[in-house]
Amino acid sequence: xxxxxxxxxxxxxxxxxxxxxxxxxxxxxxxxxxxxxxxxxxxxxxxxxxxxxxxxxxxxxxxxxxxxxxxxxx
Numbered sequence: 828x829x830x831x832x833x834x835x836x837x838x839x840x841x842x843x844x845x846x847x848x849x850x851x852x853x854x855x856x857x858x859x860x861x862x863x864x865x866x867x868x869x870x871x872x873x874x875x876x877x878x879x880x881x882x883x884x885x886x887x888x889x890x891x892x893x894x895x896x897x898x899x900x901x
Contacts, residue, residue, distance in 0.1 A: 830857060832877060833884040845874045855879045
């Protein structure tokens with residue numbers, strides 16, 4: 828599982844392994860909660876963060892085995 832993030836400059840990032848995200852100050856951070864229910868849990872792992880003001884759209888995507896944690900796609 829993961830997310831496709833589209834930015835204002837028409838680039839995208841694919842964040843693999845994330846199952847949740849939330850805004851943290853000026854950033855939107857993607858997490859793997861490792862089965863825990865809350866993002867504030869000691870078991871949650873930050874995977875990627877992006878400046879919120881640059882994000883246009885976030886979509887959930889299916890898992891890709893062996894995928895990289897995050898990558899930019901033009």
